[in-house]
Amino acid sequence: MNEAFVSLAREVFAAACGAGPSRLPAQTAQFIRNLDGGATPPSDSLDGLGQLLAEDFPFVHQRSLVNAQCDDATRSKWEAAVRAGLACLRSWTPCNPLAFNELCAALLIVEMLGLDSADVKHVAAQLGNDALADGLRRLICEAEVSAFPRGYPRIPDAEHQIKLFEQQGNFLGVSHVLPHAMPEPRPMLWAAVRLLWRLDPAKLADAVAINDSLFLTQLIRFTLHDDFAAFALLAPTMWVKYASVEDMENAHRRGSAAHNWDDLLRQLLLQVADTSAWSGWMDALLRAPYGGSLMCIALPKVLASLQEHHWTAFIAAPHLSYSKRAAAPMAAIMAAFAQEVGESAASAMWSICFDRWTDWNYGKNEHQVYLFAPTACAFDYPVAMYYSQMPSHERDELEAALTFAVDTIEQQWFNSSTDLITERNRLLSRLRLVVHGRKLADGDAELLPPEIRPPSDYTRVRYSYHDVQAQV
Numbered sequence: 001m002n003e004a005f006v007s008l009a010r011e012v013f014a015a016a017c018g019a020g021p022s023r024l025p026a027q028t029a030q031f032i033r034n035l036d037g038g039a040t041p042p043s044d045s046l047d048g049l050g051q052l053l054a055e056d057f058p059f060v061h062q063r064s065l066v067n068a069q070c071d072d073a074t075r076s077k078w079e080a081a082v083r084a085g086l087a088c089l090r091s092w093t094p095c096n097p098l099a100f101n102e103l104c105a106a107l108l109i110v111e112m113l114g115l116d117s118a119d120v121k122h123v124a125a126q127l128g129n130d131a132l133a134d135g136l137r138r139l140i141c142e143a144e145v146s147a148f149p150r151g152y153p154r155i156p157d158a159e160h161q162i163k164l165f166e167q168q169g170n171f172l173g174v175s176h177v178l179p180h181a182m183p184e185p186r187p188m189l190w191a192a193v194r195l196l197w198r199l200d201p202a203k204l205a206d207a208v209a210i211n212d213s214l215f216l217t218q219l220i221r222f223t224l225h226d227d228f229a230a231f232a233l234l235a236p237t238m239w240v241k242y243a244s245v246e247d248m249e250n251a252h253r254r255g256s257a258a259h260n261w262d263d264l265l266r267q268l269l270l271q272v273a274d275t276s277a278w279s280g281w282m283d284a285l286l287r288a289p290y291g292g293s294l295m296c297i298a299l300p301k302v303l304a305s306l307q308e309h310h311w312t313a314f315i316a317a318p319h320l321s322y323s324k325r326a327a328a329p330m331a332a333i334m335a336a337f338a339q340e341v342g343e344s345a346a347s348a349m350w351s352i353c354f355d356r357w358t359d360w361n362y363g364k365n366e367h368q369v370y371l372f373a374p375t376a377c378a379f380d381y382p383v384a385m386y387y388s389q390m391p392s393h394e395r396d397e398l399e400a401a402l403t404f405a406v407d408t409i410e411q412q413w414f415n416s417s418t419d420l421i422t423e424r425n426r427l428l429s430r431l432r433l434v435v436h437g438r439k440l441a442d443g444d445a446e447l448l449p450p451e452i453r454p455p456s457d458y459t460r461v462r463y464s465y466h467d468v469q470a471q472v
Contacts, residue, residue, distance in 0.1 A: 005063035008070065009114035016082035017126040023080040024109070025056040035101040046108050046188065053112045057081075060112055078113065085109035089195075090127050094135055103135050104188050111191035124198035133203055136196040139189070140207035145215040146184050154180035159214040166239045169280030172287075174239050175246075183219040193223045197231065205234035212237075226251050226258035233267055238277045241268055245285060245295075252294040265298040273306055279313040286317035289329040289378070296329050303333075304340035308348060315352050320360050321369065323378040324469040331381035331447040338385075347389060353382035362426045370418055371425035373467035374432060374452050381447050387437025395438055402431040421463050 024032070031049050057078060059066040070078065088106035093099065115123070147153035155161065158181045165173035196204045208217055217240055221228045229251075232244035245265065252261045272281050285295060303311060318326055334353075338346040357379045363369030387395055406427050414420040436449035452467060454460055 002063040002066065005059070005066045005114070006117040008066055008075075009117035010119055012075065012079050013082055013114065013118035013123055016079050016086055017123060020083055021076070021080040022083040022087050023077075024084045025052070025077070025081065028052045028056065028081070028109070032102065032105050035098060035105065046104060049105060049108055050112055050187065053081075053109065057113065060114065082110060082113050085113065086123065086126070089132055090129055092129060092135060093131050100135070100139070103132075103139065107139075107191040107195075108188045111187040111194075115191050115194060120194045121198050124195050127195070127199070133196060133199040136192045136199070137203040137207045139192050140196065140204065140216070141210045143186070143189055143211060143213075143216055145186060145189070145213055145219050147215055148182045148184040150184060154182065162214050162239055166237075166277075169277060171239070171242050171277070171280045171284035174242055175284060178218075178243055181214055181218050183215040183222070186219060189216075189219060190223050193220050197224060197227060201231065201234055205231065205236075208240075209236050217243075221247070226256050229261075229264050229268070230259060233264070233271065238272070238275065241272060242277075242281065242284070244268065249294050261294050262298050265294055266302050269298065269302045270305070273302070273310055278310060279316070282313045282317040286314060287319050288323065289318065289326050289333070291329045291332070293329070296333050300333055300336035301340055303337050303349075304345075308352070311349055311352055315349075315356055318378040320357070320377045320379065321363050321366070322469060324376040326378035327376050327380045327448055330378045334382050334385070335447055346385075350382050350386040350389065353379050354386040357383050362429055364426065369422070371422045371429070372463075373465050373470075374425050374428040375467075375469060376448075376452060377429075380433060380436075380449060384433045384436040384440055384449065387434050388440035390437065392438075392441070395434060395441075399431065399434045399438065402427055402434060406431065417464075424463060 023029075028049065031052055054061050057074070059069045062069075085106045088102060089110070092103055092106070110123075147158065155177060158177050161177050162174055162181070165171065165177070193204065196207075204220070208220060217235075217237075220231065221243060224231055226247070229244040229248045232241045235241060245268070248261050248265055251258065269281075272278055286299075289296060299314075303314060318330065334349065337349065341349075357377070362371060362375065362377075387398075390398075406424060409420060409424045409427070412420075412423075414423065432449050432452070436444075439446075439449075452470075454465055454467075455463075459465070
């Protein structure tokens, strides 16, 4: 976005909210007078209005040229046109035959003239018109937004797929479709969304629920930008809430201060926890958690306020095979969770993790899973914590038994050397967590066991050591 245009537009709209000349360019005013009455006009009937505005104010399309093309006289003309558009919105009522035509035209005028760059909250506060909020709600309820480009959608049945995935609880499928659901540009609706969000957010959420359109919702998502997550809290549709998580993560990464993202995500997760969508959300969002994410910050407090069946869905989400990179994020989540709950609740969490980890057993029951090195996984910390709470004599006995099993592995019969090597590394992977559990019980502050190191030259050659998860 051109900074010079943004700065100037904010000044022009701020001035236009006050007293002064209120006048549309002659051709634009004549175009509006010629609009037919009746139903809300389709967007293409206003294309001519957009072209007239572009002719009168060429820098609205080429915003980089604003400094060269906007002299004092042009600025005064711009301000008068904005003031006229805002005056129409301020005095709008649905009581005349041309009401919705005039509303659509006024919305297009203020949007084309830079509403997206203005302080929309301030502008909306100057309108003070309850009838306007109802009119905007009706426009959005009745809006028909198509895929872009029209007639050539990236996914022809995207709307159906999204709703089907939502019914199935398959939010990973929703993630795959949403980036391809691009809405057509509708400046009139952009303005309606911007203003109604500031005038009455509940009415905007209500309109979207009634319209129930994928492409309208995507248009609102792209129009509201960082406010979409706050809108999602009001929206009843689960895929809409889900879409906002990515937006919050992106805002968090770029350091946006538009909202308290941690608190916003917690509220959203608590809403979802009361629905059947919780398991699907966990499966889609926590398959491979990554460090520094907003989810890692918000989730511990959410889990602390939920029940064990919610925890089970969370624990079922991470893919444990090849999950070394998830070990640190999961450790951070689990450690923060433990600080929020009592020892009994934390122990219950460690037990749930341990049971799933034991069932997985480093892919022992999976087809063609081979280990050519000991491996870390997403549950390294909670499993080590489980071992840390084991009676010391039992833990010592287990450590001795695992060590003995590793040392005598070649006394067993295996179908191949690969099977032997895999079982040996499976035992070593388990042993490293028992050892770290002992260290945690002794007060070690490190959440995770040390990095896996290559063994001696002899062991490396004999057991074909190769760590596929080693960082290069």
